[in-house]
Amino acid sequence: MTKASIQLKHPFDLTEYLSRRQLLVEQALEESISTAYPEKLYEAMRYSLLAGGKRLRPILCLATCELLGGTVDMAMPTACALEMIHTMSLIHDDLPAMDNDDYRRGKPTNHKVYGEAVAILAGDALLAYAFEYVAEHTRGVAAERLLQVVARLGKAVAAEGLVGGQVVDLDCEGRTDVTLETLNFIHTHKTGALLEIAVVSGGILAGAGPAEVEHLTRYAQNIGLAFQIVDDILDVTATAEELGKTAGKDLTAHKATYPSLWGLEESRSQAKRLIQSAKAELEPLGPGATPLLALADYIVSRTH
Template sequence: MTMTDQSICKQTLAFDLDSYLQARKAIVEKALDQSLRVGEPPQIYEAMRYSLLAGGKRLRPILCLATCELVGGSIEMAMPTACALEMIHTMSLIHDDLPAMDNDDYRRGKLTNHKKFGEDIAILAGDGLLAYAFEYIATYTQGVEPAAVLKVVSKLGHAVGATGLVGGQVVDLASEGNPDINLETLNYIHTHKTGALLEACVVSGAILGGATEEDLGRLSRYAYDIGLAFQIVDDILDITATQEELGKTAGKDLEADKATYPRLLGLEASKAKADELTEAACAELASYGDSAMALQAIAQLIANRKN
């Protein structure tokens, strides 16, 4: 990391990230609400909407919109995919909270889906959101070459299946209570369970916007770095934050004896690793200049978030 890279990363302090995120979150929330109306049978649609519209930072769809704009695309081109990404993310949260998985009663300060609607409906709500996400991209994406839409659909399928999120979750569950988990296995869990979908958010927006292969390479590396940093900070917050700050039960990783960065490296080394990844992410975008300030500021936010 050169001094130039570091100074570019620090320049994001002048960027009004709060205003940017509030404005983007508002348009994402409106689009999500419009994307999924109550139909028949109403119970399943209500369960799907309950979790989809439960709030949150909406970082994943915002990343998709931001990268599309960065390479010359528009918000309109990327919005259906941005909504679909939040549907997929919501599915992962619903299923992750189930008793057979992480067994949590709260998410974003509200009762988890299975606590509100029952385990059977919660499973089906997650399934419904996952299936609808792909339908939504294929049906509502406009102004984009069909080949690019197909590439995005393939990218998301890879990110959410056994090659990504599902595979990471399997290894995560298998690693609980195992004192011999090493850093290589932990990185696999984090980059697949969390990082794969984040990387898909970043890269899919760029694909829709007509990115070059060079763009995709830079943005993929940026996404890898912020994805791993995100999960490291998640590990740290599980130890240091309260339930009120997290919006979900604190201390779950410790209770389940999960493999985490703090368990393997300690808190301080984990924080240092998250900071190192953030600097690397910012450096990947240095050649874009001020156009990439939003993405660089989001990287800083991920490293410094409190929930």
């Protein structure tokens, strides 16, 4: 397979695509949670959930579902659930017991506004509500497919996924003997697992077969690792204004990162190689993969 064969087949306006998809996701998220008693809890949940961001995980879910013949309506509840779970992870990650950050997406972090106790509970509520939302609001999907998505979503969040990666990340903080293998473990779990289920769940909802799920899984694993490498690079090179959060946190916390192991140039090269491998996995899925191809390029070229 030549490099040219895995490039976009025709002009595609990613900026317009992201803008349209973000609008759809924002509208769905706005409608997903209304304020009720106790108001402080619901306000804290909405504060972080509706704080903006790239909405990359929901958009990946929608794009994959459409690629395999599904619809936006079919995938939107799962897309919203992914963002609820991602938001939970950010709220908890910013807590003093974790990364102790004051800003997220350009705004004060949840615990700075509502206090640590409410922030923890808001994250807990978002996590639980994500599964409720998928189960109650998904339409036009066979029960067996929906069950697969719910099970995989749970695995992506728990000890085999995001939470497990976070524990190893905390254990490695300040250590100088962190290996590449351990760093890869942290980020394939802490960051990559949720990106992987975002892609794979969209395919499953649309009826993807085993071979298609394998291609989507490898695509997602590659973009997930590339995403984290770029994040590590930006932590070194970008400003707080560009990031929407405190810059240089990894260095201050003495965390092992890809630039600290490889240097900036090799880190950039490794991210680009991962993106090329990811795009190669889409070749058997046909021309409908154009949005996923463009999103892979976006991940490695982003500046914030």
